[in-house]
Amino acid sequence: MILQGKNLANILTFSRIVSACLLLFTPPLSILFYVIYTYCGVTDLVDGSVARKMNAESKTGALIDSIADLIFIIVAGIKIAPILIDKIPVWGQIAIIGIVVIRITAYTVGAIKFRRFASLHIISNKVTGGILFLIPYGIIVVRIPIVCAIVCIVAAVSAVEELVCEIRLEDYRPDIKTVFEIKSMR
Secondary structure, three states: OOOOHHHHHHHHHHHHHHHHHHHOOOOOOOHHHHHHHHHHHHHHHHHHHHHHHOOOOOHHHHHHHHHHHHHHHHHHHHHHHHHHOOOOOHHHHHHHHHHHHHHHHHHHHHHHHHOOOOOOOOHHHHHHHHHHHHHHHHOOOOOHHHHHHHHHHHHHHHHHHHHHHHHHOOOOOOOOOOOOHHHHHO
16 A cells, blocks of 8 residues: 555655644643644654654655644644743743743854754754643642742753853764764764
8 A cells, every 4th residue: 555654754744744733623631632733743753763763854854844833833832831821920921932042042152153044953952842842731730939940940951051062162063962972073
């Protein structure tokens, strides 16, 4: 069957786009929201692995994956931000602004230094993405200020690590795993 192998990863990615769009029409934090939200997260985790396992990696697939991620992040933000906006403590709002400034600075340094958008695949960025994904689950179990503190600490460490990597790297290496690899590269 043609659906096997090469197309499966792209089908998963396209299904994430469709599912993310469906989230727009579901009540936030409802059972249906969690089912669709979880499906989006699972497909994000597995589509790249499927592409690698099936030897079906492609620039087009990577682009579609990035588009799917962006759509999902925007939709999730649209649905979850109104719930959180009034409940995030002032210190959390200040921390979020600081983290955004550090991220923008890191991307600016990378863009100037490497003459391209330079986002790194460091482990702390992946951990931050995972923690951000868990916010809708966390807020039903733990108080929002505690969730905010955890997210801000992890995101701040990740943002600072990315900035340090961008400053210290001599050439663009998007697949670097940690800042500690930089010393061993020289």
